[in-house]
Amino acid sequence: MDIRGRKMKKPPACVQCRKRKIGCDRVKPICGNCMKHNKMDCFYPDVPGQYVPSSSSSSNTRQVANGPYLNSYYASSRRISKETAALLQKNPELASLEQIREYNTRLQLLNAQNQLNNRTSAANATLNQQNTQYIPKSVPSLESKPVTSANEFSTPLNWVQGPAIFHMLTSPYTQDEIINHEMNFLKSRLLELQEITGKKITGVNLDLKQDSSPQIQSSQSNRSQEEFLTVKKRKLSEGDTTDEEGKTATNNERRSYLNEFKDLDPQFLDTNKVFNVFNCPITENDSNRLWLLPKNINKSSIFQTQYLIERDPFLFKFFNELNTLIEKHFNESLHDLLAKHNNTQHSNSSISQLLKFPSQSVTQNLISKYLSTITETNSILPILKPKRLLPIVEQLFPSNTVNKPNSNELETVFQVVNMSNDQLISLGFITLCLLVLFESLNSTVLIPLRDDGHLQLFNVLFNNLPSLKSNLATLRFEMDKRSMCNIDTLRFISLWKYYQFVMTPSSSSSVVIDYDEDMHMACLLSLNHETQNQSHILIWNFIFKNYCWRHLFLGQLPLLMSEPFTNSTPIVDPLLNNDFELIDFEVNLMKYLQSKDQQLSIGKIIQLIKLLKTKNVEVSQRCLTTSSIINNIMDSLIYRNSMLYLNFYLLLQFETLSDYTKFNEILNDFLELSRETLFFVFSNLANIKFAGHEFTFINKSIALLQTLVLMLLALYQRSFESTQKTDGENVSHIDQPESSHSNNDNNKRIKNKNVIRLIINKIAMLLNDYTKNCKKQNRLIENLIIKIKIISKYIKNLEETKVPSVSDSNHVTNNGFTGISTDQLVKLNHELNKISESLIKTDFYEQRKKSTLSNGVTGITAAADNDLNLGNLGLTKENFSEIFEAIRS
Structure with a gap:
C-alpha cells in the first residue's frame, strides 16, 4: 500500500525503460532490455509503497518490498540471468562493484521496525532467499589479501561475493549523517578495489582525509546544526505572532523540523521555554540536613509534599x-x-496464628449494617x-465463643493452620467488610x-x-506462605489494596509501601488479556x-x-x-x-493543563447516577491535586526565570x-447524597487540603518578604514624592498576607467542626489541624519579630511577589477575599x-499563648510526640 492508499501490483520498471517507454522485465540488477542494448547504468527508482506479489506467472521471480522508500534486500537478490552471470564471471572487478551497488542505504535501516513486525513477510522472504543464486566468487585468491589504501593498519578483508546482508535496526542518525558515512564507505571500498585490481578510476574524488576527519565533520555538523536551529527558532517565533504573515508557519511545516525539546543538545534550547523545576531541587547537602522529612519516599512521586x-x-x-x-530544644x-517507635514496629512485626472476630450474631448484624449503610456497594x-x-x-x-480479656464481649477465634484456602479467603472478605464498615460509619x-x-x-x-487489622496481616502472611494464586485470592488482594488506598492510617509516621500485588497477580493470571469471562473482566x-x-494521585x-x-x-464496568478517557489522558500526562x-x-x-481541565469537565458531565458521581469524586480529586501541583511548579519556574507577568x-x-x-x-x-460513602474520598480530600495549606504558606512567606523589602525601600526614599504611592502599595501587600493567614485559620x-462530629478520631484530620496551628504560630512569630526566616546566605532566592504591581495586588486581594468569604x-x-481555637485537641494552643514558648512555635515536652507525628505525616 503506497502513501496515497493505492496497491502496487508490481515493482516499477527501470529508469531506462521508462524513458524509452518500452516494456521492462524488471530483472535486477540489469533488466533484459538494458542487457540487450549494452546499457550498464540500469537502475530502478525508489517509489513509495508496500508492494504485493503479482498474480502473474512470473511471480516467482518477484519479491515483496519491505516498506516505503526502499527496495528490500530480498528484492535486490533476485535470480540473475545467465548472460549477467557470465559477464560478471569474466570481469571480477564488475562483480565487486555489483556488491557495492547492493549495499543497503539508511532508508532500509529506518524501515527496520516494519521488517521486525512483519513476521509473515520475513518468513516468506527467507524461503525465497534459500533459492536465490548469489553472485559467484570470481577471485578466490583475494579472500584474505591485506589492503592498506583506506585503512590505518593492514587489515585482512574477506571478499566473499554476494548480496550485502545487514541487521535490521533503527538508526538514530539524520539522513545527512547517514549519507556522509555511506559516501566515505563507498570511497574506501573503491580505493581497496583499485589496489586489488590495479585499475585506477578517473573522474571521482576519492580524497578521504577531508571527508573522514572527525574534527572537521564535527565542526561542520555543529555549524550546520546551529544554522538549522537558528532558522527554526526564527520560524517558530514568527509562527507565534498574530499578524497574517506570521500565520504562514502551519502545523505541517513545524512538524518538518526536529522536536525543539528533544535532548539532542540542550545548549541550543531557549532557557525561557524549558521546564526544569524537576531537575532543580535544593542542594543535596541541604536536603540531607533536613532530617525532619522522611527519606523513604518514592523519588518518582512528583505530586508529594516532600x-x-x-x-x-x-x-x-x-x-x-x-x-x-527540634534539634536545639527537644533532642x-x-x-x-x-526508640519507642522502633519498639512498636518490632512488636507489630510478629505474626499471630489466630484470627479473631466478634461473635457470630454480632458479625451478622455488622454485615447487615454494612448493607444498609453503603447502598452503592454493588457499583x-x-x-x-x-x-x-x-x-x-x-x-x-x-456457636461456642469465648469472652475477650478485660471485657464482657464475646469473640470467635480461628486457628490458621486448621483452615483451608477457601476458608482463609472467606474470613479475609469478612475482615475487610467489617473494616470498610468502620471507615464508613466513622x-x-x-x-x-x-x-x-x-x-x-x-x-x-x-x-x-x-484484632481485625491483625487478621489482615496474618492472612496476607499465610497466603504468601501457601503460594496462593488464583482468582479468589486475587479478589481478596484487590479489595485489600483498595482498603489500603482509602483507609485512615493508624499512625501518621507509618509508611505503607505499595508493591502493586494486585496488578502483578492479575497479569500473572493474564486478566489483562481476558476477553471471554465477564466476571474476570x-x-x-x-x-x-x-x-x-x-x-x-501521587504523580x-x-x-x-x-x-x-x-x-x-x-x-x-460502567x-x-x-x-477511562480521563484516566488515559492523565497516564499520558505522567508519561510526558x-x-x-x-x-x-x-x-x-x-497546553496539557488546559486539556486536562477540558477532559475533567467532559467526564463530570456524564456522571448522572449516584454511584457514578461518587466514583467521579476520586477522579476530580486526582485532577485537582494534579492541577495544584502543576500550577505551583509553573509558579516556581517563572519565579526562577524572573518572568513576573507569567x-x-x-x-x-x-487562586x-x-x-x-x-x-x-x-x-x-x-x-x-454521599452519606455513608465518604470513606471513599475523605482521606484523599484531607491530603489535598494539606497540600493546599502548605502552598498557601509558601505564598504567605513570599508576600511577607516582599513587604519587608518594600518597607526598606520606603525608609530609604522617605523624602521622595513617590513615597505615598509606595506606602499605598505596601499597605496592599500587608493586606494580602493577612488574608492568606485568615484563609489558613478558617x-x-x-476541620475542627467536622472532626467534633465524627464518631471516633480521624488521625489525618487531627494531624492537619495541628500542622495548621504550628503554621499559625510561625506566622505570628514572623509578624512580631519583623524578620524573615533564616536562610542560607549562599542561596539567592527569587521572589515572584516583588514583581507584582499595585493594580495586580488589588486583583490578587480580591481573589483572596473571595476564597476567604467562600x-x-x-x-x-x-x-x-x-472559643474554637481554645478547644483544640492538643496542648499546643495553651503553650503558644505563653510568650515564653512563642519562639518554640508552641512545642512542649508534653505535646512534642503528637506534634512531631503530625509534622511528618
Missing part, C-alpha cells in the same frame, strides 16, 4: 526552622520517641459480595447513631478494630482503575499499564467506562512529565483553582475564633 518542599526554597525555610528548633524527647465495590458472607458466617463461625457525620443498639454495635466494632476493570488511581506513572499492548481486556529522554516544554505543559497569570489561575477546590472538598463532606476551624463569613469567624 518532593515540593525540596524544590520550593520558601517551604524549605519553614521546615528547616522546625528542624533546627532528648526525639530520641525517646524514635463501587463489585469485588465484595456482602450478602454472600451472611451464610458463610453462619457456616464457619462456631467518616460520615450525616448518619447519627442515636439508637442505643446501633451505638453499641459501633462500639463493639471499634473495640475489635486492632469485571475484576480486571476494578484492579486497573484502582491501580491507576493509586499512582496518579507516579502507572508503568505496568502505560503502554496499550499491555491491556487488551474490554471494559464492562464506572470505569465513564472515566516523567520522560527522561527529552527536555520538558513550558508551553506544552500549559507568574502573575499562573498565580491568578492557582481560582484553590477556591474551587476548597468548596469542592467541604461540599462533598456535607452532601446528604480551614482549621472547618469558606466562612469573616464576621461569623471572628465571633467564634477564640
Whole structure:
C-alpha cells in the first residue's frame, strides 16, 4: 500500500525503460532490455509503497518490498540471468562493484521496525532467499589479501561475493549523517578495489582525509546544526505572532523540523521555554540536613509534599526552622520517641496464628449494617459480595465463643493452620467488610447513631478494630506462605489494596509501601488479556482503575499499564467506562512529565493543563447516577491535586526565570483553582447524597487540603518578604514624592498576607467542626489541624519579630511577589477575599475564633499563648510526640 492508499501490483520498471517507454522485465540488477542494448547504468527508482506479489506467472521471480522508500534486500537478490552471470564471471572487478551497488542505504535501516513486525513477510522472504543464486566468487585468491589504501593498519578483508546482508535496526542518525558515512564507505571500498585490481578510476574524488576527519565533520555538523536551529527558532517565533504573515508557519511545516525539546543538545534550547523545576531541587547537602522529612519516599512521586518542599526554597525555610528548633530544644524527647517507635514496629512485626472476630450474631448484624449503610456497594465495590458472607458466617463461625480479656464481649477465634484456602479467603472478605464498615460509619457525620443498639454495635466494632487489622496481616502472611494464586485470592488482594488506598492510617509516621500485588497477580493470571469471562473482566476493570488511581494521585506513572499492548481486556464496568478517557489522558500526562529522554516544554505543559481541565469537565458531565458521581469524586480529586501541583511548579519556574507577568497569570489561575477546590472538598463532606460513602474520598480530600495549606504558606512567606523589602525601600526614599504611592502599595501587600493567614485559620476551624462530629478520631484530620496551628504560630512569630526566616546566605532566592504591581495586588486581594468569604463569613469567624481555637485537641494552643514558648512555635515536652507525628505525616 503506497502513501496515497493505492496497491502496487508490481515493482516499477527501470529508469531506462521508462524513458524509452518500452516494456521492462524488471530483472535486477540489469533488466533484459538494458542487457540487450549494452546499457550498464540500469537502475530502478525508489517509489513509495508496500508492494504485493503479482498474480502473474512470473511471480516467482518477484519479491515483496519491505516498506516505503526502499527496495528490500530480498528484492535486490533476485535470480540473475545467465548472460549477467557470465559477464560478471569474466570481469571480477564488475562483480565487486555489483556488491557495492547492493549495499543497503539508511532508508532500509529506518524501515527496520516494519521488517521486525512483519513476521509473515520475513518468513516468506527467507524461503525465497534459500533459492536465490548469489553472485559467484570470481577471485578466490583475494579472500584474505591485506589492503592498506583506506585503512590505518593492514587489515585482512574477506571478499566473499554476494548480496550485502545487514541487521535490521533503527538508526538514530539524520539522513545527512547517514549519507556522509555511506559516501566515505563507498570511497574506501573503491580505493581497496583499485589496489586489488590495479585499475585506477578517473573522474571521482576519492580524497578521504577531508571527508573522514572527525574534527572537521564535527565542526561542520555543529555549524550546520546551529544554522538549522537558528532558522527554526526564527520560524517558530514568527509562527507565534498574530499578524497574517506570521500565520504562514502551519502545523505541517513545524512538524518538518526536529522536536525543539528533544535532548539532542540542550545548549541550543531557549532557557525561557524549558521546564526544569524537576531537575532543580535544593542542594543535596541541604536536603540531607533536613532530617525532619522522611527519606523513604518514592523519588518518582512528583505530586508529594516532600518532593515540593525540596524544590520550593520558601517551604524549605519553614521546615528547616522546625528542624533546627527540634534539634536545639527537644533532642532528648526525639530520641525517646524514635526508640519507642522502633519498639512498636518490632512488636507489630510478629505474626499471630489466630484470627479473631466478634461473635457470630454480632458479625451478622455488622454485615447487615454494612448493607444498609453503603447502598452503592454493588457499583463501587463489585469485588465484595456482602450478602454472600451472611451464610458463610453462619457456616464457619462456631456457636461456642469465648469472652475477650478485660471485657464482657464475646469473640470467635480461628486457628490458621486448621483452615483451608477457601476458608482463609472467606474470613479475609469478612475482615475487610467489617473494616470498610468502620471507615464508613466513622467518616460520615450525616448518619447519627442515636439508637442505643446501633451505638453499641459501633462500639463493639471499634473495640475489635486492632484484632481485625491483625487478621489482615496474618492472612496476607499465610497466603504468601501457601503460594496462593488464583482468582479468589486475587479478589481478596484487590479489595485489600483498595482498603489500603482509602483507609485512615493508624499512625501518621507509618509508611505503607505499595508493591502493586494486585496488578502483578492479575497479569500473572493474564486478566489483562481476558476477553471471554465477564466476571474476570469485571475484576480486571476494578484492579486497573484502582491501580491507576493509586499512582496518579501521587504523580507516579502507572508503568505496568502505560503502554496499550499491555491491556487488551474490554471494559464492562460502567464506572470505569465513564472515566477511562480521563484516566488515559492523565497516564499520558505522567508519561510526558516523567520522560527522561527529552527536555520538558513550558508551553506544552500549559497546553496539557488546559486539556486536562477540558477532559475533567467532559467526564463530570456524564456522571448522572449516584454511584457514578461518587466514583467521579476520586477522579476530580486526582485532577485537582494534579492541577495544584502543576500550577505551583509553573509558579516556581517563572519565579526562577524572573518572568513576573507569567507568574502573575499562573498565580491568578492557582487562586481560582484553590477556591474551587476548597468548596469542592467541604461540599462533598456535607452532601446528604454521599452519606455513608465518604470513606471513599475523605482521606484523599484531607491530603489535598494539606497540600493546599502548605502552598498557601509558601505564598504567605513570599508576600511577607516582599513587604519587608518594600518597607526598606520606603525608609530609604522617605523624602521622595513617590513615597505615598509606595506606602499605598505596601499597605496592599500587608493586606494580602493577612488574608492568606485568615484563609489558613478558617480551614482549621472547618476541620475542627467536622472532626467534633465524627464518631471516633480521624488521625489525618487531627494531624492537619495541628500542622495548621504550628503554621499559625510561625506566622505570628514572623509578624512580631519583623524578620524573615533564616536562610542560607549562599542561596539567592527569587521572589515572584516583588514583581507584582499595585493594580495586580488589588486583583490578587480580591481573589483572596473571595476564597476567604467562600469558606466562612469573616464576621461569623471572628465571633467564634477564640472559643474554637481554645478547644483544640492538643496542648499546643495553651503553650503558644505563653510568650515564653512563642519562639518554640508552641512545642512542649508534653505535646512534642503528637506534634512531631503530625509534622511528618
